[in-house]
Amino acid sequence: MSDNYKFDTLxxxxxxxxxxxxxxxAVPIYQTTSYVFKDTEEAAALYNxxxxxxxxxxxxxxxxxxxxxxxxxxxxxxSAIACSSGMAAMHLVVxxxxxxxxxxxxxxxxxxxxxxxLQHTMPRFGVETDFVNPNDPEAIEKAIKPxxxxxxxxxxxxxxxxxxxxxxxxxxCKKNRVxxxxxxxxxxxxxxxxxxxxxxxxxxxxxxxLGGHGIAIGGAIVNGGNFDWGDKEKFPTISGPHFALxxxxxxxxxxxxxxxxxxxxxxxxxxxxxxxxxxxxxLMQGIETLPLRMKKHMENTxxxxxxxxxxxxxxxxxxxxxxTHPDHEVAKKILPKGSGSIIVFGIKGGxxxxxxxxxxxxxxxxxxxxxxxKTLLIHPGSTTHSHLSSEAMKEAGLTDDMIRLSVxxxxxxxxxxxxxxxxxxxxxxxK
Amino acid sequence: MFINFKGAKTYVGTGGKxxxxxxxxxxxxxxxxQNHLSFVQQARYFAxxxxxxxxxxxxxxxxxxxxxxxxxxxxAEWIYDLLKELKAKDIVFxxxxxxxxxxxxxxxxxxxxxxxxIFVAGSNTIPVNQFLLDLASSNPxxxxxxxxxxxHGKDGAMSIASWxxxxxxGEGFNVMNMNIExxxxxxLEACNEYQDGEDASxxxxxxxxxxxxxxxxxxxxxxxKKFVDIINNCESHILDCGHFLQAERPKELNLIxxxxxxxxxxxxxx
Numbered sequence: 001m002s003d004n005y006k007f008d009t010l011x012x013x014x015x016x017x018x019x020x021x022x023x024x025x026a027v028p029i030y031q032t033t034s035y036v037f038k039d040t041e042e043a044a045a046l047y048n049x050x051x052x053x054x055x056x057x058x059x060x061x062x063x064x065x066x067x068x069x070x071x072x073x074x075x076x077x078x079s080a081i082a083c084s085s086g087m088a089a090m091h092l093v094v095x096x097x098x099x100x101x102x103x104x105x106x107x108x109x110x111x112x113x114x115x116x117x118l119q120h121t122m123p124r125f126g127v128e129t130d131f132v133n134p135n136d137p138e139a140i141e142k143a144i145k146p147x148x149x150x151x152x153x154x155x156x157x158x159x160x161x162x163x164x165x166x167x168x169x170x171x172x173c174k175k176n177r178v179x180x181x182x183x184x185x186x187x188x189x190x191x192x193x194x195x196x197x198x199x200x201x202x203x204x205x206x207x208x209x210l211g212g213h214g215i216a217i218g219g220a221i222v223n224g225g226n227f228d229w230g231d232k233e234k235f236p237t238i239s240g241p242h243f244a245l246x247x248x249x250x251x252x253x254x255x256x257x258x259x260x261x262x263x264x265x266x267x268x269x270x271x272x273x274x275x276x277x278x279x280x281x282x283l284m285q286g287i288e289t290l291p292l293r294m295k296k297h298m299e300n301t302x303x304x305x306x307x308x309x310x311x312x313x314x315x316x317x318x319x320x321x322x323x324t325h326p327d328h329e330v331a332k333k334i335l336p337k338g339s340g341s342i343i344v345f346g347i348k349g350g351x352x353x354x355x356x357x358x359x360x361x362x363x364x365x366x367x368x369x370x371x372x373x374k375t376l377l378i379h380p381g382s383t384t385h386s387h388l389s390s391e392a393m394k395e396a397g398l399t400d401d402m403i404r405l406s407v408x409x410x411x412x413x414x415x416x417x418x419x420x421x422x423x424x425x426x427x428x429x430x431k
Numbered sequence: 432m433f434i435n436f437k438g439a440k441t442y443v444g445t446g447g448k449x450x451x452x453x454x455x456x457x458x459x460x461x462x463x464x465q466n467h468l469s470f471v472q473q474a475r476y477f478a479x480x481x482x483x484x485x486x487x488x489x490x491x492x493x494x495x496x497x498x499x500x501x502x503x504x505x506x507a508e509w510i511y512d513l514l515k516e517l518k519a520k521d522i523v524f525x526x527x528x529x530x531x532x533x534x535x536x537x538x539x540x541x542x543x544x545x546x547x548x549i550f551v552a553g554s555n556t557i558p559v560n561q562f563l564l565d566l567a568s569s570n571p572x573x574x575x576x577x578x579x580x581x582x583h584g585k586d587g588a589m590s591i592a593s594w595x596x597x598x599x600x601g602e603g604f605n606v607m608n609m610n611i612e613x614x615x616x617x618x619l620e621a622c623n624e625y626q627d628g629e630d631a632s633x634x635x636x637x638x639x640x641x642x643x644x645x646x647x648x649x650x651x652x653x654x655x656k657k658f659v660d661i662i663n664n665c666e667s668h669i670l671d672c673g674h675f676l677q678a679e680r681p682k683e684l685n686l687i688x689x690x691x692x693x694x695x696x697x698x699x700x701x
Contacts, residue, residue: 052594
């Protein structure tokens with residue numbers, strides 16, 4: 001009898017059992033491009049997707065597959081595909097669901113590269129997007145058109161930390177027969193599993209908390225297997241016939257895993273955004289300690305929130321776990337373990353003070369990443385979101401004085417001491 | 432492919448190939464609360480090997496409309512009519528779990544119909560505990576989760592799949608969730624009430640193959656072995672996995688079935 005293993009156990013074990021021949025306890029790094037076929041029959045079976053297996057590492061690889069199976073198990077999905085970055089995952093989903101003439105409804109308050117892809121790149125290929133406030137379910141429903149192929153948002157918005165009311169939006173999507181695609185990078189499956197709230201597809205930047213150590217870029221798509229792709233007019237390339245594999249209907253042949261099969265056969269095969277096996281290994285090492293790290297991330301985050309909100313040098317602090325956050329009630333409902341370890345705050349003295357603060361701290365690192373074990377800081381207005389127009393900046397909830405803090409796992413007293421140095425330097429300058 | 436059969440939209444998988452019933456036809460029949468996707472790694476494999484493959488969704492299961500059959504006999508009659516409708520001949524029947532009971536009954540009622548019969552994780556009796564019967568009625572989704580957990584071995588629990596990136600539990604639940612809500616309850620009741628298995632097992636006079644699972648909690652190995660012993664001419668194998676062995680050990684199962692089919696062809700030549 002099999003056991004229904006819990007999250008912490010799956011973080012360590014899912015996707016791999018010790019190798020029967022060598023006994024290797026760790027997941028081996030299969031640093032290979034290709035796999036020797038036993039005979040032509042086996043080769044044909046793999047090409048025709050008759051059975052599972054690996055034929056070329058652009059499409060799948062045993063080490064990468066172990067990572068995929070671990071993520072699928074942690075999210076409670078049918079299957080996952082790991083790829084070279086979170087943005088590659090996003091692009092794979094968009095191109096799997098949309099063709100020229102199709103439409104997307106997306107959150108207006110999300111990561112700059114997501115906005116860029118949908119606002120500037122995809123229209124060149126005939127795919128248009130309407131951006132709406134993710135906290136306004138009515139606006140989301142109103143924006144859905146007959147040719148809408150996905151509703152896209154972030155569970156926790158980056159960097160504004162808006163929380164989407166996932167069950168409400170999921171119900172709207174279900175009613176309108178449109179899949180809800182969520183970027184769940186900031187929450188990770190430890191804090192919240194979107195499929196439990198009705199989402200259909202989850203995207204991760206594995207680079208962040210899942211990997212957790214800032215050493216490897218990677219992304220993943222997790223298929224909830226809970227969407228009916230049977231509408232041949234709306235999803236002709238999933239319910240078929242598709243050009244691949246002799247006019248296959250992925251929906252008829254693979255049912256709940258249809259989308260995964262399609263992305264594997266089309267996206268990975270034709271675009272090739274594969275993840276290297278070595279990076280997959282690094283990312284899996286991170287996932288092994290995800291539960292421990294997330295608990296500590298949240299503990300430190302709550303300590304820092306208390307410290308910042310009472311600090312004389314701080315103008316404002318934003319985090320969904322604070323009662324003052326407009327989405328606090330939604331956060332309590334869908335993120336009971338905490339709303340992630342990103343805090344945004346404004347420092348008294350505006351843009352210049354923020355700049356001095358960031359340049360004066362020594363322990364926290366000034367860089368363009370989040371979710372590292374180490375504490376990280378950035379000024380989004382001049383970096384990650386600098387390409388956005390003033391209007392788009394405002395729409396995304398960004399201000400000049402905003403500092404984005406990714407709370408790390410250091411001793412909390414050391415983080416506070418470091419920040420004091422920054423605040424003192426900023427105050428001195430302003431005086 | 433979708434057909435209109437007995438007045439209902441009915442899905443019959445063909446393994447991604449056009450149905451050509453002038454060849455040996457392998458008919459795969461799923462178990463309780465399952466559908467054609469139970470055999471996702473067998474249907475395409477054997478279709479591409481040149482067999483004619485039929486993998487129907489029983490009424491109310493998967494993509495098929497209609498109400499689920501209420502007894503094993505009713506299931507067998509439905510399949511007989513479908514095989515006639517599709518003009519299938521030289522039929523090798525493959526049943527999984529409840530599908531094994533259906534195969535037994537089909538062969539008992541129509542002894543000239545099949546040329547071979549394969550039992551996957553099967554037995555000639557499948558008593559169902561009252562707890563699961565009640566749960567399938569009161570909270571089918573919870574029953575799906577329970578069956579998916581019980582139905583897999585260690586590989587399933589640890590999300591080890593030969594299909595890259597797949598999770599047995601996530602896949603298993605969503606396959607069951609495609610069916611109409613009372614499909615599992617009616618299937619389990621049909622299994623529980625079937626009492627003719629021993630008699631039907633003794634009547635098998637065609638070459639039979641049984642592939643059993645060492646860690647089967649749905650149709651325990653002990654029961655499967657007892658069943659195999661009753662059959663006159665039955666080759667048997669035991670695989671190191673749980674009840675859903677088509678998913679946990681697809682390659683091994685396919686090779687065993689292939690070898691059996693080869694032997695079946697040779698018997699005809701002699």
